[in-house]
Amino acid sequence: MTKSRYLMIGGFLGAGKTTTMLRFAELLTARGLRVGLITNDQASGLVDTSLAKHSHVAVEEIAGGCFCCRFSSLIQAARHLTESTKPDVFLAEPVGSCTDLVATVSLPLQQIYGDQFIVSPFAVLIDPARALRVFGMEAGRTFPEHVLYIYNKQLEEAEHIVVNKADSIAPELLMALEVEIMRRFAQARVHIMSAREGSGVEHLLNLLLAEESAPLRVMEVDYQRYGEGEAMLGWLNGAAGLNGDEFDGNALLLNLARNVQQKLTAAGAEVAHLKMVLSPSGEPYELAACNLVRGDAEPELSHTLADPLDDATLLINCRAAGEPDTLRDAVSNALTEIAAQHSVQLSAGPLEYFKPGQPNPEQRINAL
Ligand SMILES: Nc1nc2c(ncn2[C@@H]2O[C@H](COP(=O)(O)OP(=O)(O)OP(=O)(O)O)[C@@H](O)[C@H]2O)c(=O)[nH]1
Ligand SMILES: [Mg+2]
Structure with a gap:
């Protein structure tokens, strides 16, 4: 073999x-x-x-x-x-x-x-x-x-x-x-x-x-x-549908990242990594991606969309040193504000926010 x-x-x-x-x-x-x-x-x-x-x-x-x-x-x-x-x-x-x-x-x-x-x-x-x-x-x-x-x-x-x-x-x-x-x-x-x-x-x-x-x-x-240490990091994975008339997905992602950044920083939760992708619904091969790797860094687009969007799916993964509720509030409030700012309708998708549990390995080799 x-x-x-x-x-x-x-x-x-x-x-x-x-x-x-x-x-x-x-x-x-x-x-x-x-x-x-x-x-x-x-x-x-x-x-x-x-x-x-x-x-x-x-x-x-x-x-x-x-x-x-x-x-x-x-x-x-x-x-x-x-x-x-x-x-x-x-x-x-x-x-x-x-x-x-x-x-x-x-x-x-x-x-x-x-x-x-x-x-x-x-x-x-x-x-x-x-x-x-x-x-x-x-x-x-x-x-x-x-x-x-x-x-x-x-x-x-x-x-x-x-x-x-x-x-x-x-x-x-x-x-x-x-x-x-x-x-x-x-x-x-x-x-x-x-x-x-x-x-x-x-x-x-x-x-x-x-x-x-x-x-x-x-x-x-x-x-x-x-x-x-793991339990000090809040974790949030969420998804949402965005519906509008020819909205700019790249600008929306950047504005959303800045808004979440402001809210987390104000709440004293240092950002470890906020990452998001936005893709036209049903077209996973086209997307915009935005990352923020520190509370005081600039959010960056690593991938951009060439065309405006009408109907899109957003994925958000946020990791920050803070309580899960703090992450949830920051992300949901930022989403509501940014959707309004870009005249986009929001439909909530799955949302999980938590602290990682105690690590407990299935296998561990203790000595060479
Ligand atoms: N300037 C610069 N940015 C980079 C480089 N490599 C990655 N990045 C950026 O760093 C950010 C995080 O990159 P990822 O590859 O998602 O990092 P990761 O380690 O997989 O993150 P997690 O999966 O959340 O742990 C993104 O904005 C990347 O574009 C690099 O060589 N230079
Ligand atoms: Mg990664």
């Missing part, structure tokens, strides 16, 4: 995992390889899955818990993709607030399913603007201590640390950050990349495909602290 590659990219919320995965998929497809993407979240209705479909990448979504807590679902998702697409390479994106993935996913895959998968080294992405704050190298709002515990644990288990978004930061700051990462996380090799512009992406892919995961040790994790 030919083995498939299992390539998992971690990193905190908004670091650029999906952007990187879709770049990888493009490069692999151009090489004649088949790709299957596995997305993951605490709830369903994922913006990332929509973006993958939009890019014509075969995708399976695991909702209702992170990979480590849903290891059997991960295996099942891989089987589904094998039946439909027979991927040569599985690209797996874990939830951005998840850690301990080497002990609970990479090592069990190698040890239990080693006849089916070659597991690539675990690479973890970071957003430099976020990292500079977390490491105290720049002033600015960050997260409560238990959330930072997760952030640091993600980097502690990385075999490769990838400073993404190199295009967004001055070269001297980038260099200082690289030195600081090497000092703090000596076990990892450090790379610089811009998934958006493409620099360093193919180099990283080649490296991850050429090697197998071989961590030096299994990281210790205080699951109580980890669970408390």
Whole structure:
């Protein structure tokens, strides 16, 4: 039986995992390889899955818990993709607030399913603007201590640390950050990349495909602290129908992101990642996508619609350090205000808002 590659990219919320995965998929497809993407979240209705479909990448979504807590679902998702697409390479994106993935996913895959998968080294992405704050190298709002515990644990288990978004930061700051990462996380090799512009992406892919995961040790994790950190992040996944007369979907998304941003900031809830897609109803291959990765960043459109809309579907995924009710109020009130501002009728779709539950891995390899 030919083995498939299992390539998992971690990193905190908004670091650029999906952007990187879709770049990888493009490069692999151009090489004649088949790709299957596995997305993951605490709830369903994922913006990332929509973006993958939009890019014509075969995708399976695991909702209702992170990979480590849903290891059997991960295996099942891989089987589904094998039946439909027979991927040569599985690209797996874990939830951005998840850690301990080497002990609970990479090592069990190698040890239990080693006849089916070659597991690539675990690479973890970071957003430099976020990292500079977390490491105290720049002033600015960050997260409560238990959330930072997760952030640091993600980097502690990385075999490769990838400073993404190199295009967004001055070269001297980038260099200082690289030195600081090497000092703090000596076990990892450090790379610089811009998934958006493409620099360093193919180099990283080649490296991850050429090697197998071989961590030096299994990281210790205080699951109580980890669970408390996860519970400090509010989570909201929602959908809505928008109906109007030739409205500008790109402008509506940007205005909505700014409005939610103002409301969350006023409520003291630091945004980890607000992401939204808007597509003409029944046409998932056309969409506008908007992201906001910090409370004081500018929302950005990563995809735009060429034409005005009459009837559209909106997906919103919001993660912020705050109570779920705070997220719900911010998003529903912003939606009502923006719909009125753009003369659009709103019809509410599914809405889930909650705090992630205590992580409880199905499998964990405790020692090498
Ligand atoms: N400037 C810049 N922006 C980037 C780069 N890579 C990703 N982004 C942007 O960062 C934002 C978040 O990117 P995603 O790929 O959705 O991040 P993610 O890690 O998958 O986020 P979650 O799934 O929510 O954890 C989007 O606006 C991207 O366009 C990059 O190299 N440079
Ligand atoms: Mg993502």
